[in-house]
Amino acid sequence: xxxxxxxxxxxxxxxxxxxxxxxxxxxxxxxxxxxxxxxxxxxxxxxxxxxxxxxxxxxxxxxxxxxxxxxxxxxxxxxxxxxxxxxxxxxxxxxxxxxxxxxxxxxxxxxxxxxxxxxxxxxxxxxxxxxxxxxxxxxxxxxxxxxxxxxxxxxxxxxxxxxxxxxxxxxxxxxxxxxxxxxxxxxxxxxxxxxxxxxxxxxxxxxxxxxxxxxxxxxxxxxxxxxxxxxxxxxxxxxxxxxxxxxxxxxxxxxxxxxxxxxxxxxxxxxxxxxxxxxxxxxxxxxxxxxxxxxxxxxxxxxxxxxxxxxxxxxxxxxxxxxxxxxxxxxxxxxxxxxxxxxxxxxxxxxxxxxxxxxxxxxxxxxxxxxxxxxxxxxxx
Amino acid sequence: xxxxxxxxxxxxxxxxxxxxxxxxxxxxxxxxxxxxxxxxxxxxxxxxxxxxxxxxxxxxxxxxxxxxxxxxxxxxxxxxxxxxxxxxxxxxxxxxxxxxxxxxxxxxxxxxxxxxxxxxxxxxxxxxxxxxxxxxxxxxxxxxxxxxxxxxxxxxxxxxxxxxxxxxxxxxxxxxxxxxxxxxxxxxxxxxxxxxxxxxxxxxxxxxxxxxxxxxxxxxxxxxxxxxxxxxxxxxxxxxxxxxxxxxxxxxxxxxxxxxxxxxxxxxxxxxxxxxxxxxxxxxxxxxxxxxxxxxxxxxxxxxxxxxxxxxxxxxxxxxxxxxxxxxxxxxxxxxxxxxxxxxxxxxxxxxxxxxxxxxxxxxxxxxxxxxxxxxxxxxxxxxxxxxxxxxxxxxxxxxxxxxxxxxxxxxxxxxxxxxxxxxxxxxxxxxxxxxxxxxxxxxxxxxxxxxxxxxxxxxxxxxxxxxxxxxxxxxxxxxxxxxxxxxxxxxxxxxxxxxxxxxxxxxxxxx
Numbered sequence: 019x020x021x022x023x024x025x026x027x028x029x030x031x032x033x034x035x036x037x038x039x040x041x042x043x044x045x046x047x048x049x050x051x052x053x054x055x056x057x058x059x060x061x062x063x064x065x066x067x068x069x070x071x072x073x074x075x076x077x078x079x080x081x082x083x084x085x086x087x088x089x090x091x092x093x094x095x096x097x098x099x100x101x102x103x104x105x106x107x108x109x110x111x112x113x114x115x116x117x118x119x120x121x122x123x124x125x126x127x128x129x130x131x132x133x134x135x136x137x138x139x140x141x142x143x144x145x146x147x148x149x150x151x152x153x154x155x156x157x158x159x160x161x162x163x164x165x166x167x168x169x170x171x172x173x174x175x176x177x178x179x180x181x182x183x184x185x186x187x188x189x190x191x192x193x194x195x196x197x198x199x200x201x202x203x204x205x206x207x208x209x210x211x212x213x214x215x216x217x218x219x220x221x222x223x224x225x226x227x228x229x230x231x232x233x234x235x236x237x238x239x240x241x242x243x244x245x246x247x248x249x250x251x252x253x254x255x256x257x258x259x260x261x262x263x264x265x266x267x268x269x270x271x272x273x274x275x276x277x278x279x280x281x282x283x284x285x286x287x288x289x290x291x292x293x294x295x296x297x298x299x300x301x302x303x304x305x306x307x308x309x310x311x312x313x314x315x316x317x318x319x320x321x322x323x324x325x326x327x328x329x330x331x332x333x334x335x336x337x338x339x340x341x342x343x344x345x346x347x348x349x350x351x352x353x354x355x356x357x358x359x360x361x362x363x364x365x366x367x368x369x370x371x372x373x374x375x376x377x378x379x380x381x382x383x384x385x386x387x388x389x390x391x392x393x394x395x396x397x398x399x
Numbered sequence: 400x401x402x403x404x405x406x407x408x409x410x411x412x413x414x415x416x417x418x419x420x421x422x423x424x425x426x427x428x429x430x431x432x433x434x435x436x437x438x439x440x441x442x443x444x445x446x447x448x449x450x451x452x453x454x455x456x457x458x459x460x461x462x463x464x465x466x467x468x469x470x471x472x473x474x475x476x477x478x479x480x481x482x483x484x485x486x487x488x489x490x491x492x493x494x495x496x497x498x499x500x501x502x503x504x505x506x507x508x509x510x511x512x513x514x515x516x517x518x519x520x521x522x523x524x525x526x527x528x529x530x531x532x533x534x535x536x537x538x539x540x541x542x543x544x545x546x547x548x549x550x551x552x553x554x555x556x557x558x559x560x561x562x563x564x565x566x567x568x569x570x571x572x573x574x575x576x577x578x579x580x581x582x583x584x585x586x587x588x589x590x591x592x593x594x595x596x597x598x599x600x601x602x603x604x605x606x607x608x609x610x611x612x613x614x615x616x617x618x619x620x621x622x623x624x625x626x627x628x629x630x631x632x633x634x635x636x637x638x639x640x641x642x643x644x645x646x647x648x649x650x651x652x653x654x655x656x657x658x659x660x661x662x663x664x665x666x667x668x669x670x671x672x673x674x675x676x677x678x679x680x681x682x683x684x685x686x687x688x689x690x691x692x693x694x695x696x697x698x699x700x701x702x703x704x705x706x707x708x709x710x711x712x713x714x715x716x717x718x719x720x721x722x723x724x725x726x727x728x729x730x731x732x733x734x735x736x737x738x739x740x741x742x743x744x745x746x747x748x749x750x751x752x753x754x755x756x757x758x759x760x761x762x763x764x765x766x767x768x769x770x771x772x773x774x775x776x777x778x779x780x781x782x783x784x785x786x787x788x789x790x791x792x793x794x795x796x797x798x799x800x801x802x803x804x805x806x807x808x809x810x811x812x813x814x815x816x817x818x819x820x821x822x823x824x825x826x827x828x829x830x831x832x833x834x835x836x837x838x839x840x841x842x843x844x845x846x847x848x849x850x851x852x853x854x855x856x857x858x859x860x861x862x863x864x865x866x867x868x869x870x871x872x873x874x875x876x877x878x879x880x881x882x883x884x885x886x887x888x889x890x891x892x893x894x895x896x897x898x899x900x901x902x903x904x905x906x907x908x909x910x911x
Contacts, residue, residue: 256778257766257772257776260759267754268753271750273731274750276730276732276735
């Protein structure tokens with residue numbers, strides 16, 4: 019009745035089994051597994067997967083490219099990567115905070131458009147001093163997003179409405195109102211997007227010239243790192259974080275313990291909304307300078323999977339965001355070097371996110387191996 | 400050899416930090432009622448889970464009818480004619496009895512000669528026949544959520560019989576039943592044996608074993624202590640072997656002088672969401688050093704009274720005073736702070752957060768105040784752990800990894816000890832116990848009864864809600880009997896006999 023673990027099971031167990039840094043090992047397993055799958059697809063297309071992955075990393079600035087255009091080098095690529103990563107960090111944190119409290123915030127995309135259009139119309143076209151304008155944009159992001167989160171939480175609290183349905187509907191409502199506003203007043207006749215905002219309100223310094231280079235520097239990225247640590251501290255060490263986790267795990271026991279379950283849920287939605295709002299300003303007033311009407315940013319939905327890949331922990335979200343953005347930023351270089359469609363990188367990213375959603379399953383599977391084969395290990399000794 | 404249905408040989412099973420079964424060997428004859436007796440965490444359930452294919456053993460062999468088998472899943476156990484009636488029923492509450500019974504083994508028919516569909520008429524007929532043959536009365540077309548717990552248990556038994564189970568494992572079957580339902584279940588078990596079935600009964604209630612079992616294996620801390628012939632062994636002997644020490648089954652009650660009024664409930668009424676009256680016009684007082692028990696058949700409003708006092712549900716009308724002050728306007732936490740400790744009925748879903756570690760659960764009612772939480776809302780986990788270790792020590796809470804253990808992995812008795820420890824540590828003037836010993840073994844029950852007596856001596860007011868009449872008779876100063884939400888009588892415990900309380904519980908004695 020004893021079975022030997024085969025080589026695949028051994029490898030699988032080494033990654034997903036009990037032990038130290040299990041979450042990290044499982045995440046690495048997911049990444050490697052999706053790269054193997056992606057590799058198979060590339061092979062089927064007749065491309066060399068190693069060259070493909072290398073050019074992906076080169077495109078994202080992790081490895082140096084063979085040659086650079088004028089006034090660009092690896093540093094500018096890395097800065098671009100960080101600029102793209104910043105909104106994703108905020109967005110995945112927004113999902114994680116709500117999930118910790120047992121709520122599913124799908125309104126990250128809607129919130130992003132909401133704060134994006136608010137900040138664009140209120141500050142983006144003004145002549146304010148750059149310092150004041152940028153601070154104002156960030157405040158609009160936090161407050162606007164927080165208010166929207168509060169609205170979702172309140173609707174749940176007051177009318178017992180399902181937050182998922184409310185979130186989805188708000189996505190549409192905000193999206194179409196924003197499109198209406200853009201198309202009626204702020205549309206650029208050539209690009210059909212909103213008129214690009216002034217550099218004074220932009221959260222990314224565009225084409226900043228130094229050391230003979232032209233760089234895009236995200237001003238919000240250091241702030242994102244700070245927020246990661248703040249949320250981590252909030253979750254692990256504070257009374258509010260304890261209540262959030264408690265309500266998320268067992269609302270009934272939390273009520274019994276005297277916690278205000280509904281207030282806690284609203285608060286988690288406020289925090290989640292504020293983070294999503296920050297993602298919005300980082301995206302629309304940082305990475306990009308304009309808003310495309312009638313398009314919900316995919317980033318708000320990808321953030322759900324990124325949060326799962328990061329095991330719903332703030333630090334995990336941070337690294338998962340960087341990883342996913344490496345794939346996305348490296349895409350154009352990959353497709354131009356190998357002559358494959360851009361979609362191949364998106365495909366690999368999607369496979370990765372699919373695997374990461376199965377992380378909990380992988381751990382359970384490894385546990386069942388553990389139960390099955392532990393006895394054999396003992397008899398070997 | 401042939402007359403053994405099951406032989407378990409040298410079964411060993413370890414979990415991280417705990418040896419659940421240590422070289423256990425038992426042989427069960429065909430057609431006998433074999434009891435497994437042991438405290439919580441003694442390894443009874445683990446042993447049976449191994450036999451039922453839920454766990455695989457680390458070592459040892461299983462023989463069914465003399466042949467060695469490996470049982471890797473409950474499905475395989477079913478194929479070997481082994482059935483288990485779980486403590487927590489596994490039924491689909493929106494389906495009928497017959498639908499639940501056939502689930503996974505549906506009789507099929509072909510509609511119009513080619514469309515496969517479930518033959519529900521045949522299922523209903525078969526279930527009706529089965530229930531008649533084994534004297535397990537059920538109506539196959541009733542919906543599960545409409546039928547009482549005792550009938551649901553019958554459905555579980557029928558489910559096993561429908562799958563031709565020859566060996567039936569009952570996991571603490573009486574824990575969920577009201578006193579009068581227990582006897583009829585025991586009769587059912589006996590008649591199953593007389594019909595040629597083999598029965599394993601997991602329990603820690605000695606009188607039940609005495610009543611029905613032929614032989615009894617006693618487990619203690621994972622080891623097999625002894626196998627007794629039930630007819631020859633005394634209850635006291637079994638109790639001592641099971642706990643591994645002497646237990647006093649009879650307790651002497653000390654007189655405690657009543658102090659001032661702690662809790663005063665006046666005209667308390669509660670209607671649920673559907674406007675059904677659950678409690679009507681209940682009034683009583685509890686004094687310092689008094690144990691007031693609420694007796695009643697399950698579901699007659701006892702739990703609602705406790706919930707209303709703690710504000711887990713909002714009373715529809717009436718006033719509640721604690722130490723002379725009205726607490727009607729207060730929320731759950733304010734009431735707890737004012738001096739109400741509450742040991743709830745559902746310890747796993749209400750009393751504890753199962754996925755949190757023990758130390759967070761032990762401080763669940765105090766985490767928000769100093770020294771556990773600073774003025775700025777920062778938690779101090781060192782203080783959590785310090786206090787937890789103290790409680791673990793004082794209340795003898797056993798777990799695999801000390802205060803870091805996830806509560807889910809602890810045994811029921813130790814989970815309950817954790818709740819009791821936490822609530823007593825609050826040092827409240829009123830302590831509410833709802834079904835504090837349900838599903839616990841003799842040792843743990845003893846421990847909790849001693850705690851209640853001790854608290855009474857310290858001058859606490861105690862509200863005890865229990866379905867165990869013996870427990871109520873042994874511990875109370877005053878007994879309140881509730882029948883469909885109305886007070887039948889409030890009487891000094893000394894003036895009531897067990898039979899009288901029983902009559903009030905059934906609503907027969909209506910002249911009060």
